[in-house]
Amino acid sequence: MTDQASTGPDRPSGISGRMTQDVVAGLFLIAIAAFFLYHARGLPLGSLRAMGPGMLPTSIAWIMGAGGALLMVLSLISGGAVMTRPHVRGLFFVLGGIFLFGLTIRSLGLVVAGPAAMIFASFATEEVRPLEATIFAVVMTGFCILLFKYALGLPIPVVAFM
């Protein structure tokens, strides 16, 4: 449902110059609404007086979808701000860093998950200095282990592989 945004036109002079931010925003909301309508389709609606589980998801999704359409129409009429290019590098390294943390925390523990996530994420900016990032990551991880594991006594895995 986020595809529209990342593949959405980011050149001002796009198809007809009308793919403004709000047009894409409208499409985005319509896509989310459709997603919810699809997944809530099997749930009984009930009646207004005795609502079923499907009543609110379905009705809110319709309202939001309709609002998205309105947003699109308004923008097609009156224009508006233009979409800008997404920052793929930032997205990739920051989200990747979080995923690395999730992948390694239980199996390997914080000694691996901490530096892995931090060093990977550091590359999200062009200003990255690999050596500095590595040293900083190791020091921060040590600090986190001392703080969370020993000072606060949280049951967080530190060296899970041993």
Add this chain to the structure above:
Amino acid sequence: MDIISNLALGFGVAFTVQNMFLCFIGCMIGTLVGVLPGVGPVATIAMLLPITFGLDPTGALIMLAGIYYGAQYGGSTTAILVNIPGEATSVVTTLDGHQMAKQGRAGVALGVSALGSFFAGCVATIFIAALGVPLTRLAQLFGPAEYFSLMVMGLVFSTVLARGSILKALLMVFLGLLLATVGTDLETGQERVTLGIQQLSDGIDFAPLAMGIFGFAEIISNLENPEARDVVRGKIGKLLPSWADIKQSTLPVLRGTFIGGLLGILPGNGAVLGPFASYALEKKIAKDPSRFGKGAIEGVAGPESANNAGAQTAFIPLLTLGIPPNAVMALMVGAMTIHGIIPGPQVMTKNPDLFWGMIASMWLGNAMLVIINLPLIGIWVKLLKVPYRLMFPAILIFCCIGIYSINNSVEDVYFTAFFALLGYVMIKLGFEPAPMLLGFVLGKLMEEKLRQALILSRGSFSTFVERPVSAGLLAVAAIMLIIALLPSINKKRDIAFQE
């Protein structure tokens, strides 16, 4: 006067060397842990709860209360400095607080927040001591119908949170309401839009949503615009609020304290609305509402006071009825129970020293907070000088550990990444996250209360207007909606023309 002798008893309990020390330690570690991005008050208290188990009941609860205030205040600090709200009530603080930080006024924002909170805390303490017991009767006027109407009123506030287009803000509220429907249906136990993911069966958690949409999405967006983040570390400005700042904040603090304190009494988590209501009010009565969202000091002073007053009066339903109004108070119940004190109407008569000791320690805790935090402001502000290329990985690791630790769940970490993506897309599309979070927080309560009210009335909608309190709240909501929409329609046209 009963209240004087009771308070004297309380202060006698709280002002022992041991309890003052515990209160200080509680405030200190509460602040230090609560300030970590990704660790809100609920997570902080859940983490620190076990360290109080070895103490005597009064000492443990005093320390825990200290942790609570510390975490609350630490959460506001994070909201101001790095735009990550630790809980629903500090969402509002991000709006103007973080803008102030970007303008080099972080110290002023933190100072006003500390002083406003202290004032609100003092008033709330007296309020609880004097009126706590009679006020519980007010709480009982609130059944499901009244809560529903209150939430409707809250949704009307949300239009005021918008910095840009009202239509887009409204649509974000609906997105929040929609996300709130995910999870097991209250009545039938059927799974709704959980996609077969077990962790979603209790619904989406606030922490991964807020951390993703605010924290991580903001990081990615900052990486994209080096100029935007350079402002933060560019100039630092004054560390403490000036006389003019304080004067400008006085009335908002008074109003915020009143609103927050009143809403906090409701056992159905009314405190969550306090900061939103205060912000809405300040923006409505301001001479120039367009300053809001761009670093208006009233937008920090009012909501922060409301937040702290509500955080404090939320103890009323717990101490007098035994009903925890929110997740933090539920943890307090656990803490009391583990010490053999079952919260309820009898705590006051059975354990008067504990009851009044705790109330006295509320004031003590607030005083400690100011003492601890005013000097700390300098350190926090200096942290902003850390180069962003180092700062953001540090924020990331704290958030990951914090999110993981709430439920010891890797899935929550993945959800956060997903919401970060969603949040980034929203930023790109010009949507604001605050109205969405308000919709999300109110959505859960609203559906629950709507359906309870309709089951109780056997399907009759007239219950909402027949019950006087509910009718009154709906009337206020309707009036506010009309006032809010009339000028904004004109304003929106103006903006459209400008573009």
Add this chain to the structure above:
Amino acid sequence: MKKIIAGAFALALTSTAAFAQAYPTKPITMIVPFAAGGPTDIIARIVAEPMSRTLGQQVVIENVAGAGGTTGITRASAAAADGYTIMMGHMGTHGAAPALYPNLKYDPAKDFAPIGLAAGTPIIIVARKTHPANDLKEFIAWAKKEGDKANHAHAGVGSVSHSTGILLNSIMGTKPTFIPYTGTGPALNDMLSGQVDYMTDQIVNVVSQINAGTIKAFAIATPARSPALPNLPTTKEAGLDSYEVSAWNAMFAPKGTPPEIVAKLNDALVKGLDDAGARKRFDELGAVVPDAAGRTPAALQKLVESEVARWTPVLKEAMAAAKK
């Protein structure tokens, strides 16, 4: 090291014995499938303290909340069966869950090595202060007469008050209107203001209100009266002897945990239940500690089987009715 043990069957007996003798050599994680501060968490923490002393290693509580406790139990059941991950299950996760969660990924009777029953909290039938009935007999007559006009509150599908409430109505033969809440607190609040009529809940959640007279209690669903509420009759005394339930909590290890290790853990648990400090705290909670015969792994296995058999038909029927 562990892999070698698991792989080489011939060596398994001797090595596990040696392994068990040394056990435990590192801290043990006890997964509690609820948030910190709830009744199950409190009981787990009370018993973990003396257990740590007996075992000579820390028993660390890890709270993994979600889906009525089934999230945590699912994870714990998949952990290595080496005695270093154990869990505190309860009436819901190991009794009611199979009926409530069609996609449950474990079988309470087959996928665990039971360690032993810990303390349980009794269930009480409570009603609003202004309720016309004065004892259980009058209450049953009232519930029958009112039919669906009666408002029965519960703390959400999957909660103890939900399951035990459905069981009560099924035994009384009544069909009230259920008002679902998201916890005991909000449900109690509406009971205090008289909006809902009655509910069933664990003693620790309601004892203070009962003693203060802000709500009425009709009976306690245990064989003996509780010292915390000595004037409250048992369901048997009050004439509803088939309604006997408690929110029991019990310790399990993943299936395949060596019996020597289970025996060590059971021994530590039993010592923990008899620990004077722990006993005092259980009494304050109104929790009931099982007798000697009820503390063995075999007794727990039998309890789990009988509980699953008891809850499944009642809850399945009620859930099907709610969906209509």
